[in-house]
Amino acid sequence: MGIHAIDTARFVLGDPQPVRTVASIETHYGAYGVDDDAVVLVEWDLGARSVIESGWWQPRLDGVEADTEVYGTANENGWWRSARRV
Structure with missing residues (x-):
């Protein structure tokens, strides 16, 4: 069930490795x-x-079954940029 959410997070971040989990x-x-x-x-x-x-x-009161929300800080240009390495 949760593997899709974990895979999405890893994809957006550029496939990092976990160091600590709870x-x-x-x-x-x-x-x-x-x-x-x-x-x-x-x-x-x-x-x-x-x-x-x-x-x-x-x-989910808003009716969305699956979504991804990203929060972070802006880069030097003021825009969030994916860490995804292609």
């Missing part, structure tokens, strides 16, 4: 026998930090 994974709908709620905090080797949330349990 995670909480729970099952709220026990009848299904699958994890349905996950929150992961990741510190990457390039110094960035990510909060990755994934789960059926987390309600």
